[in-house]
Amino acid sequence: xxxxxxxxxxxxxxxxxxxxxxxxxxxxxxxxxxxxxxxxxxxxxxxxxxxxxxxxxxxxxxxxxxxxxxxxxxxxxxxxxxxxxxxxxxxxxxxxxxxxxxxxxxxxxxxxxxxxxxxxxxxxxxxxxxxxxxxxxxxxxxxxxxxxxxxxxxxxxxxxxxxxxxxxxxxxxxxxxxxxxxxxxxxxxxx
Amino acid sequence: xxxxxxxxxxxxxxxxxxxxxxxxxxxxxxxxxxxxxxxxxxxxxxxxxxxxxxxxxxxxxxxxxxxxxxxxxxxxxxxxxxxxxxxxxxxxxxxxxxxxxxxxxxxxxxxxxxxxxxxxxxxxxxxxxxxxxxxxxxxxxxxxxxxxxxxxxxxxxxxxxxxxxxxxxxxxxxxxxxxxxxxxxxxxxxxxxxxxxxxxxxxxxxxxxxxxxxxxxxxxxxxxxxxxxxxxxxxxxxxxxxxxxxxxxxxxxxxxxxxxxxxxxxxxxxxxxxxxxxxxxxxxxxxxxxxxxxxxxxxxxxxxxxxxxxxxxxxxxxxxxxxxxxxxxxxxxxxxxxxxxxxxxxxxxxxxxxxxxxxxxxxxxxxxxxxxxxxxxxxxxxxxxxxxxxxxxxxxxxxxxxxxxxxxxxxxxxxxxxx
Numbered sequence: 001x002x003x004x005x006x007x008x009x010x011x012x013x014x015x016x017x018x019x020x021x022x023x024x025x026x027x028x029x030x031x032x033x034x035x036x037x038x039x040x041x042x043x044x045x046x047x048x049x050x051x052x053x054x055x056x057x058x059x060x061x062x063x064x065x066x067x068x069x070x071x072x073x074x075x076x077x078x079x080x081x082x083x084x085x086x087x088x089x090x091x092x093x094x095x096x097x098x099x100x101x102x103x104x105x106x107x108x109x110x111x112x113x114x115x116x117x118x119x120x121x122x123x124x125x126x127x128x129x130x131x132x133x134x135x136x137x138x139x140x141x142x143x144x145x146x147x148x149x150x151x152x153x154x155x156x157x158x159x160x161x162x163x164x165x166x167x168x169x170x171x172x173x174x175x176x177x178x179x180x181x182x183x184x185x186x187x188x189x190x191x
Numbered sequence: 192x193x194x195x196x197x198x199x200x201x202x203x204x205x206x207x208x209x210x211x212x213x214x215x216x217x218x219x220x221x222x223x224x225x226x227x228x229x230x231x232x233x234x235x236x237x238x239x240x241x242x243x244x245x246x247x248x249x250x251x252x253x254x255x256x257x258x259x260x261x262x263x264x265x266x267x268x269x270x271x272x273x274x275x276x277x278x279x280x281x282x283x284x285x286x287x288x289x290x291x292x293x294x295x296x297x298x299x300x301x302x303x304x305x306x307x308x309x310x311x312x313x314x315x316x317x318x319x320x321x322x323x324x325x326x327x328x329x330x331x332x333x334x335x336x337x338x339x340x341x342x343x344x345x346x347x348x349x350x351x352x353x354x355x356x357x358x359x360x361x362x363x364x365x366x367x368x369x370x371x372x373x374x375x376x377x378x379x380x381x382x383x384x385x386x387x388x389x390x391x392x393x394x395x396x397x398x399x400x401x402x403x404x405x406x407x408x409x410x411x412x413x414x415x416x417x418x419x420x421x422x423x424x425x426x427x428x429x430x431x432x433x434x435x436x437x438x439x440x441x442x443x444x445x446x447x448x449x450x451x452x453x454x455x456x457x458x459x460x461x462x463x464x465x466x467x468x469x470x471x472x473x474x475x476x477x478x479x480x481x482x483x484x485x486x487x488x489x490x491x492x493x494x495x496x497x498x499x500x501x502x503x504x505x506x507x508x509x510x511x512x513x514x515x516x517x518x519x520x521x522x523x524x525x526x527x528x529x530x531x532x533x534x535x536x537x538x539x540x541x542x543x544x545x546x547x548x549x550x551x552x553x554x555x556x557x558x559x560x561x562x563x564x565x566x567x568x569x570x571x572x573x574x575x576x577x578x579x580x581x582x583x584x585x586x587x588x589x590x591x592x593x594x595x596x597x598x599x600x601x602x603x604x605x606x607x608x609x610x
Binding site: 027040053057060063064068125130149150152173177181 | 210
């Protein structure tokens with residue numbers, strides 16, 4: 001692709017963000033481009049698909065409410081804004097202790113099933129175990145680990161989503177990883 | 192385990208976490224979102240520049256007194272509106288009017304079977320003419336049979352009298368005009384008109400309950416057709432849930448994710464199969480079944496029932512019966528022969544549901560009982576009936592010599608589909 005074409009492509013997607021404030025078609029187009037990403041992020045943070053779908057719904061309904069006042073100009077701005085809304089909605093969802101407990105119980109249950117079916121394979125890392133370990137991190141660490149290692153966002157973007165310094169994002173991630181390693185070593189060792 | 196960020200990222204990747212979107216949720220949320228956007232697009236009432244207005248009104252003493260009265264009146268009116276707004280009960284008539292006036296509707300329809308399987312159908316309807324149904328068959332554990340999306344998509348355009356069925360997993364399509372469809376083909380789904388008709392009944396309040404965290408107000412609606420339940424958001428009147436009983440007691444069609452007046456693109460109703468789909472229409476001709484075909488259907492049914500003919504020719508039960516048939520007894524050796532048998536049975540089913548004259552009287556008759564008539568029929572223009580007996584022999588019989596009809600003939604049902 002030529003630089004000119006790339007520039008044109010970027011211009012078009014940014015134009016989409018402008019038009020989405022008043023045109024349903026443009027908003028629908030943005031939705032098509034970002035639905036899967038938001039859902040994936042929610043699945044990684046909430047483990048249970050139904051919960052992830054509920055929160056994804058809340059995110060896009062929030063987008064409708066707020067898009068007219070969205071101050072960004074590019075699709076990158078929109079993406080950051082979307083991740084920020086998603087993070088807030090996930091936090092709101094997890095604010096109820098009963099919900100948090102239900103998600104962890106689901107992970108424990110699933111973990112037992114996987115353990116039962118792969119008893120010969122030794123203590124390998126599995127998703128339920130990793131989810132439980134991530135859930136023990138602080139809220140901000142959970143967000144950073146998920147955005148970085150699951151959604152593969154660059155640190156610059158993570159910093160923009162969380163409105164923190166770049167160096168803070170890097171340090172927080174590094175600390176979170178260290179904590180995770182220790183917790184997983186303990187839980188897999190037990191297994 | 193992992194010593195670096197790269198190793199951790201690799202470990203995460205190897206977990207293969209299933210985060211693939213469910214197309215039904217994706218589509219339903221898209222419609223809800225765009226409908227909300229359209230609603231929010233209504234022009235806002237411009238704010239009064241209250242300070243400026245106040246200054247003008249209060250310019251004279253007399254006008255000030257009148258203005259005070261007006262302000263008091265407006266304030267009390269606003270209070271009344273606000274208070275009644277909080278406590279107003281949603282009238283059922285308003286709910287029905289919303290459906291009546293909507294030009295489009297989309298909803299998710301769920302029908303659970305005793306086997307634990309579920310059919311979840313996203314229905315989209317534009318006016319009375321266009322209907323699209325995306326049918327997803329779910330396993331008892333709630334997962335879809337095909338990860339790639341719906342099991343089948345049916346699109347009906349009543350203006351041109353055509354229907355296309357798309358099967359995404361096999362990428363095949365069948366386009367048919369209504370002339371080729373049996374009279375009860377309308378049963379494949381609940382059309383918007385059908386739904387509106389169900390809502391035109393006598394209503395009674397059912398009280399309130401929580402649905403998805405929202406307070407919902409319910410109405411029982413009884414029409415000549417059915418008694419259904421309608422649940423709406425108690426605050427906004429938006430429809431949340433419809434419960435429509437089926438002919439089987441205790442089994443209901445559940446309708447949720449209802450969007451009235453949402454944008455539905457015309458491309459959703461295109462009868463042209465996607466280019467990478469194989470159109471099976473050219474290869475598949477139903478036609479009328481031969482006598483041999485009819486006998487084959489009866490024979491296999493009896494074989495699947497332990498050599499006893501069933502109570503009724505209920506197509507919904509045929510897959511279960513077919514599973515018990517020893518097909519080798521029919522002398523099937525090749526794939527081609529198996530396909531011929533399948534086509535013959537399909538042809539006969541098609542014919543059975545196409546309004547032809549026939550009678551089934553085989554309940555409890557054992558295969559081989561030569562004196563007991565099981566089934567008789569007459570084709571258009573024929574004078575005599577063809578009577579098939581328990582031993583599958585056939586005799587042509589004059590109408591006046593026909594065997595006695597069973598007192599009550601069990602209903603013949605089409606196989607379950609989207610609705």
